[in-house]
Structure formats: C-alpha cells, structure tokens
Amino acid sequence: MSDATAYTPPKVWTWEKDENNRFANINRPIAGATHDKALPVGEHPLQLYSLATPNGVKVTILLEELLAKGHEGAEYDAWLVDINSGDQFGSGFVEINPNSKIPALADHSVKPVRRVFESGSILVYLAEKFGDFLPTDPDKRTETFNWLFWQMGSAPMLGGGFGHFYSYANEKQKYPIDRxxxxxxxxxxxxxxHLAENEFMIGEDYTIADMAxxxxYGAMAKGLLYDAGEFLSVHEYKNVIRWADQxxxxxxxxxxxxxxxxxxxxxxxLRERHxxxxxxxxxxDKVEEAS
Incomplete structure (x- = not known):
C-alpha cells in the first residue's frame, strides 16, 4: 500500500523556510555574511572562534594538550560563537571561514594573519606548527591521516544523518533513521x-586522530549523543568505551x-577562555556564588 502523504520532489527545488524546525533561523541555501560584525581579538597570537560541539572540542582539546606539554606558544583566546543566533554569519567570521561553520582559527603570529578553517585542517596546522601529536614516522603519520580523514568523512553520517533524523527532524521517518x-x-x-588491537587510534601513540x-564516537559510545545510547546498543562497543574512558x-x-x-x-x-x-x-566563582 502506498503512503498518500509521501513526498514527491518538484521539478525545481525552492527554499521554503520551516519555522517549526529548531535550525530554521540558521539554515539557508546561500553563503556569505548577513550582517556586519567584527571579531574580537585578544592578547594571544592564536584566536579561536568556536563552540563546544564535537567539532569545536577537537581543537580546544589539542590546544590544552599542547599547553600541558609545555608549548607556551599555544596560549590562545577562545571566543564563543553562538550559532543559534547566527554569529557565524557575521562579516568578520565569514572572512575567516567563508563556509560559516565553527571552529575557525586566526593565527596572528604571522603577517598577514593566517586563517585556518575546518576542524581537521586546524588540527593538522597546530600539530605541525608545534611539532607534536602528529608522528614523523612515515607509516604512523600516514595512519594518523587515515583515521583523521576517516572521521571527517564519516561523522556527517552520524551527525547530519542519524542525529538529524533521529533527534532533530520534525517528523520521525523509518527509512532515514534505519539507514x-x-x-x-x-x-x-x-x-x-580497530581499538581491540590498539590502545589509541595509532597504536601506543596518542595523536590528533584520537582528538578528532x-x-x-567517544561521546556516542558513552551514550552522550542524541540520547541514543540504548537505541544503538552502544554497550556492545566495549573497546571504544575503554578508549573513550581513557x-x-x-x-x-x-x-x-x-x-x-x-x-x-x-x-x-567556560564560555570564553583567555x-x-x-x-x-x-x-x-562557582564556590563564591554557592556560599
């Protein structure tokens, strides 16, 4: 039996803004700035404009790991970009990332200021800049890139695919959720x-592949994404859980x-970090507020 409400695509797609969708105010079929807004600049050479989504967290983890290992030049200012309010469409942000997605990095230690966008690109840039968390051995370096780009290509299926249809879509549909x-x-x-045979993504080496x-996937294994842990039976992935806990x-x-x-x-x-x-x-501050 056919579904009388099944969607039939038109010959030419046109944008019909869905005000009932939680992302209606930020999703649009065109690029570019919607308003003039300069970005703030702090005292450190590295200026990060981001939000603590999985993609944003990749970069702040690397920066904190670099600082923990004594790389003083990795000190940074991190400015919060409120994507629900459309901060990513401000003219200053679009200059750094024409794709209007977080995270975006500006390196003021070079002239002219160097922009770096896409989380994977930022991870590679910082790892090479400070010579850490990216192996120099050709085999391990290649394997690091293998898994880094695996994540970059695979995660949209998790987030924009599963996460959207399971958690965010206005109507639940069996086909896309199952897919x-x-x-x-x-x-x-x-x-x-892979992790059954490796402590980290690259054997014993903790690298930007793990941070990506x-x-x-660590959050998914711990049931922290989309309230979908039970649905996906994430308890089955014991090696991923062990790695994530570590x-x-x-x-x-x-x-x-x-x-x-x-x-x-x-x-x-920590909305901003300087x-x-x-x-x-x-x-x-939290202790004083509570007292």
Whole structure:
C-alpha cells in the first residue's frame, strides 16, 4: 500500500523556510555574511572562534594538550560563537571561514594573519606548527591521516544523518533513521575492531586522530549523543568505551571540553577562555556564588 502523504520532489527545488524546525533561523541555501560584525581579538597570537560541539572540542582539546606539554606558544583566546543566533554569519567570521561553520582559527603570529578553517585542517596546522601529536614516522603519520580523514568523512553520517533524523527532524521517518542507524553502528564496529588491537587510534601513540574521533564516537559510545545510547546498543562497543574512558580521564581533555561550552551544568562551562587561570577562576566563582 502506498503512503498518500509521501513526498514527491518538484521539478525545481525552492527554499521554503520551516519555522517549526529548531535550525530554521540558521539554515539557508546561500553563503556569505548577513550582517556586519567584527571579531574580537585578544592578547594571544592564536584566536579561536568556536563552540563546544564535537567539532569545536577537537581543537580546544589539542590546544590544552599542547599547553600541558609545555608549548607556551599555544596560549590562545577562545571566543564563543553562538550559532543559534547566527554569529557565524557575521562579516568578520565569514572572512575567516567563508563556509560559516565553527571552529575557525586566526593565527596572528604571522603577517598577514593566517586563517585556518575546518576542524581537521586546524588540527593538522597546530600539530605541525608545534611539532607534536602528529608522528614523523612515515607509516604512523600516514595512519594518523587515515583515521583523521576517516572521521571527517564519516561523522556527517552520524551527525547530519542519524542525529538529524533521529533527534532533530520534525517528523520521525523509518527509512532515514534505519539507514543512518545502520551506518553509525557499522562505523562503531569499525572502531571497536580497530581499538581491540590498539590502545589509541595509532597504536601506543596518542595523536590528533584520537582528538578528532573522540568527541563524536567517544561521546556516542558513552551514550552522550542524541540520547541514543540504548537505541544503538552502544554497550556492545566495549573497546571504544575503554578508549573513550581513557581519554575522558585526561586533564587537558577535561579542560578542552569546557571551553566555549554554553549549556549543561554550570560547572562544565567556560564560555570564553583567555588564560589558563580562567579554569581556576571559574571554579572559584562557582564556590563564591554557592556560599
């Protein structure tokens, strides 16, 4: 029996803004700035404009890991970009990232200021700039890029595919949910098999590949994405869970996950980050508020 309400695509697609969709105010079929707004610039050479989504967290984790290893030049200012308010469409942000997506980085240590956009590109740029978390051995370096680009290509199936239709779409539909759930579980199985034989993504080496994969797939394995842990039976992926727990325990990761976070428990948020002392000050501020 055919579904009388089935969608038949028109000959030519036209944009019909859906005001009932939670992303209606930021989704549009054209690029470019919608308003003039200069970006703030702090005192450090590295200026990050971001939000603590999985893609944003990749970069703040790397920056905090670099600082933890003594790379003083990795000090940075992190400015919150409120994507629900359309900050990413401001003229200053579009100059750094014409694709209007977070994260975006401006390196003021070089002239002219160098823009870096796309989370994978930023990870590679910073790892090469500071000579850390990216192996120099050709085999390990290639394997790092293998998994980094695996994540970049695979995560849209998890987020824009499964996450959208399972969690965000106005109406639940069996076909797209089944399609993307199957793909996410396949990807999780790829990871679980790999991590059964490797401590980290690149054997014993903790690299930018881990920092890229962890915010998406580590969070999924722990049931923290889309309230879908039970639906996807994430408890099955024991090797991914072991790996995720190991990374969650890292102090630099704990700090990186707080930066540019504007939701959840107040203790987990650091909306802007301009110095290492901001983490301590945030804790002290919460204690004083509670007393």
């Amino acid at each position: 993307y759930a199957m793909e996410v579980k396949r990807q999780m199985d790829v990871l679980d098999r 994969v962890f915010p998406w 990374i969650y325990a890292r102090e630099a990761v704990k700090r990186g996950r707080m930066v540019n976070r504007a939701w959840g428990e107040p203790s987990s948020q 110095a290492a002392s901001d983490f301590q000050n945030r804790t002290q």
